Amino acid sequence: xxxxxxxxxxxxxxxxxxxxxxxxxxxxxxxxxxxxxxxxxxxxxxxxxxxxxxxxxxxxxxxxxxxxxxxxxxxxxxxxxxxxxxxxxxxxxxxxxxxxxxxxxxxxxxxxxxxxxxxxxxxxxxxxxxxxxxxxxxxxxxxxxxxxxxxxxxxxxxxxxxxxxxxxxxxxxxxxxxxxxxxxxxxxxxxxxxxxxxxxxxxxxxxxxxxxxxxxxxxxxxxxxxxxxxxxxxxxxxx
Ligand code: SF4
Numbered sequence: 001x002x003x004x005x006x007x008x009x010x011x012x013x014x015x016x017x018x019x020x021x022x023x024x025x026x027x028x029x030x031x032x033x034x035x036x037x038x039x040x041x042x043x044x045x046x047x048x049x050x051x052x053x054x055x056x057x058x059x060x061x062x063x064x065x066x067x068x069x070x071x072x073x074x075x076x077x078x079x080x081x082x083x084x085x086x087x088x089x090x091x092x093x094x095x096x097x098x099x100x101x102x103x104x105x106x107x108x109x110x111x112x113x114x115x116x117x118x119x120x121x122x123x124x125x126x127x128x129x130x131x132x133x134x135x136x137x138x139x140x141x142x143x144x145x146x147x148x149x150x151x152x153x154x155x156x157x158x159x160x161x162x163x164x165x166x167x168x169x170x171x172x173x174x175x176x177x178x179x180x181x182x183x184x185x186x187x188x189x190x191x192x193x194x195x196x197x198x199x200x201x202x203x204x205x206x207x208x209x210x211x212x213x214x215x216x217x218x219x220x221x222x223x224x225x226x227x228x229x230x231x232x233x234x235x236x237x238x239x
Contacts, residue, residue, distance in 0.1 A: 005056060005082040007049045008042040008074055009183060013063035016174040016186030017222055018100040018128075018144065019162040020067040023060035024185065025083070026222070027074040031115075032104040036136030038193055042074045053085035060086070061094055068098040071126075072222040077103050077110060081118025087125035098158050100144075100166075101126045102222055104133045107153055128166060129153040141189050142168045144222075187222050 008028040011017075017024050026039070028048035037043065051059075060069060069090060071083050083101075091097050101122070103110070107129060110119050123129070132150040139147045144166045152167045154160055173186040184196070 002052050002054075003082045003085065004050045004052055005079055005086070006047065007051055007056065008039075010056070010059060011174075011176060011183060011185050012060060013066055014174050014185045016172045017070045017072070018068055019098070019159055019165070021063070021065045022068040022070050022100070023063065023066050024070045024072060024222070025056065025060065025076075025086070026072050027076055027079045027083070029078055030073055030075040030104065031078065032075065032133055034104070034134040034136075036139075037134060038188070039074075045078075053082050054089055057086045057089040057093070061090055066094075067096065068100065070222070071099070071101040073102070075104055076101050077105055077115055077119055077122070080114075080116060080122040084118050084121035084125050087122070091125075098127045099125050100128045100130070100159070102130045105131060107131050107151070123155065127154070127156045127158040128162075129155055130166070139190055139193075141171065143171070144169070144187055146187055146222075185222075 005025075006028045007025060009024075009026045011024040013021055014024060015021060026042060028042055029045035030037075030043045031045075033043065060066065069087060071087075076083055087097075087099050105115065109115075110123060110131075114120060130145050130150055130152055132145075132147075134146040135149050136147065138149050142148075143152070145152060152163065154163060159166070171187050171189050173184055173188050173192060176183040176185060188196070
């Protein structure tokens with residue numbers, strides 16, 4: 001049986017979310033409600049884009065320069081089996097791919113009491129796991145983790161050389177514009193997050209929506225969507 005994924009967004013070929021050139025998946029739906037989450041429109045467990053793992057893997061590898069995948073959300077562990085399959089298929093087609101995964105769960109919890117199917121399989125594919133909930137008061141403007149309570153776990157040695165940058169390096173943001181909406185890719189500095197506060201989410205489940213015209217950034221999550229007037233058309237680095 002094909003396990004379909006429920007995907008909020010993807011970005012192919014970014015340098016803002018991990019070492020090298022990577023493709024990113026943000027899944028829809030998160031069981032947590034971190035105050036200050038900068039992608040609140042991706043918290044509700046509602047239908048977004050349904051896509052099969054094989055199709056998603058092919059999409060993420062459309063850029064021949066991609067050397068890694070980054071899984072974020074939303075909460076990747078809620079769709080662990082599907083993401084594990086994406087990683088497995090992508091690695092079959094491109095050797096040497098690395099995988100970075102964000103999660104609001106602590107690693108110990110994932111190992112001791114996995115919250116769903118496929119968590120072990122996904123952990124087996126992940127090279128670097130960035131774990132823990134986003135705590136806005138502990139956002140120290142450093143590294144790929146959103147706040148200092150979050151930990152960078154090297155589950156393999158493949159990205160060991162990038163450890164310092166992942167844990168404490170400068171942050172970077174790319175902005176992609178599609179269909180009149182800006183996609184913020186990366187973990188923003190506090191200054192950028194303050195300049196582009198998250199959209200107000202109205203309602204829950206299928207009724208939730210982001211209020212048009214309100215800008216957003218992404219830190220507790222690593223990406224977010226914002227409505228624009230369609231003028232911006234480039235990538236830019238915030239730091
Ligand atoms: S910061 Fe991450 S874990 Fe927390 S609510 Fe947002 S998406 Fe979920």
